[in-house]
Amino acid sequence: MPHADRFALTGRTVFLSGAAGHLGRAMAIALAEAGAHLILNGRTAETLDALAAELKAQGHSAEVAVFDVGDLGASRQFFAGLKRLDVMINNAVSGLGPQAPGADPAQAFRGTLESGLVAVHENVVAAMPAFDAAVTAAGEASIINVTSIYAHTSPDPKVYEGSGMMSPPQYGATKAGLVQLTRYLAVTLAPRGIRANSLSPGIFPWDRVAIDKPGFVASVSARSPMGRPGLAEEIGGPTVFLASKASSYVTGSDLRVDGGWTAI
Structure with missing residues (x-):
C-alpha cells in the first residue's frame, strides 16, 4: 500500500x-477530508x-448522535445499535466551567472524573x-482518547494570571487517569x-480568547518553545494519523501536540 493511502479513512466509521x-470541529473536518463516515456526538443538536x-x-x-456520553444508559443504548465502529475518539469532558456560588x-x-474517565471505559466496553x-x-479498529498536557505537567499559575482561565485540579487528574486507561486498553485489546x-x-485558544484575552495569549506564547499557541487545524493531522493504518503498529502511546510545552 502506498504510504499516502495509509492515511485514508474511506469506508471507516468514526465516532x-x-x-x-x-x-472537536477541527478533528471532524480532518477526518471527513480523509474519507471517514463521521458520527458527530454531543449534547446540542443545533451545533x-x-x-x-x-x-x-x-x-x-x-x-x-445527540446524547451525553456521561449518560451511560443513553450511551449503551446507542452503541448496542451500532453495527460497526472503526474508530472511537473520546474528546468530551464536562464540569470544567466556573462553579456557581x-x-x-x-x-x-466527581462529575469530571465520571464524564472524562469512567464514561470512556464504559463506552469502550x-x-x-x-x-x-x-x-x-x-x-x-482504533481508540483515541483526547487527554491534555496537564496529564503530564501542572498548569503554571503565572501563565494564567489575571485570565480567569486556570485549569481546575480535576481536569489534570482526569486526563492523567485517561492516559493510564489508554495504556491498559492497548495491552488488553491488542x-x-x-x-x-x-x-x-497543548494550549489551543478559541478565536474569541485571542481577541478578548491578549495578555493570556502573550503569556502562552512566551512560555511555548515555538513562541505561539496551537491553531485548531493543527490537531487534525495527528488525529488522522492515529485513526488510520498509518499508525498500524502504534498502540499504548501518547502523542503530545503541544509545541514543545512539556519538553521543558
Missing part, C-alpha cells in the same frame, strides 16, 4: 464525542446539525461488538486487533 467544540450540514455540503459523510467542589470533581465487526471487515492511543493537546 467523535465533543464534535462541535473547538478541537452538531450545522457541522454535519457543512461537511455534507462539501461532499463528506456525516450523521449526528455555593456549589459543591467535590461534586464538580459497550462498543466492543461494533469494534469486533470493524476488525473483521478491515483488520483493525489481541482483538484494537489499538488504543492518547492524544495530548
Whole structure:
C-alpha cells in the first residue's frame, strides 16, 4: 500500500464525542477530508446539525448522535445499535466551567472524573461488538482518547494570571487517569486487533480568547518553545494519523501536540 493511502479513512466509521467544540470541529473536518463516515456526538443538536450540514455540503459523510456520553444508559443504548465502529475518539469532558456560588467542589470533581474517565471505559466496553465487526471487515479498529498536557505537567499559575482561565485540579487528574486507561486498553485489546492511543493537546485558544484575552495569549506564547499557541487545524493531522493504518503498529502511546510545552 502506498504510504499516502495509509492515511485514508474511506469506508471507516468514526465516532467523535465533543464534535462541535473547538478541537472537536477541527478533528471532524480532518477526518471527513480523509474519507471517514463521521458520527458527530454531543449534547446540542443545533451545533452538531450545522457541522454535519457543512461537511455534507462539501461532499463528506456525516450523521449526528445527540446524547451525553456521561449518560451511560443513553450511551449503551446507542452503541448496542451500532453495527460497526472503526474508530472511537473520546474528546468530551464536562464540569470544567466556573462553579456557581455555593456549589459543591467535590461534586464538580466527581462529575469530571465520571464524564472524562469512567464514561470512556464504559463506552469502550459497550462498543466492543461494533469494534469486533470493524476488525473483521478491515483488520483493525482504533481508540483515541483526547487527554491534555496537564496529564503530564501542572498548569503554571503565572501563565494564567489575571485570565480567569486556570485549569481546575480535576481536569489534570482526569486526563492523567485517561492516559493510564489508554495504556491498559492497548495491552488488553491488542489481541482483538484494537489499538488504543492518547492524544495530548497543548494550549489551543478559541478565536474569541485571542481577541478578548491578549495578555493570556502573550503569556502562552512566551512560555511555548515555538513562541505561539496551537491553531485548531493543527490537531487534525495527528488525529488522522492515529485513526488510520498509518499508525498500524502504534498502540499504548501518547502523542503530545503541544509545541514543545512539556519538553521543558
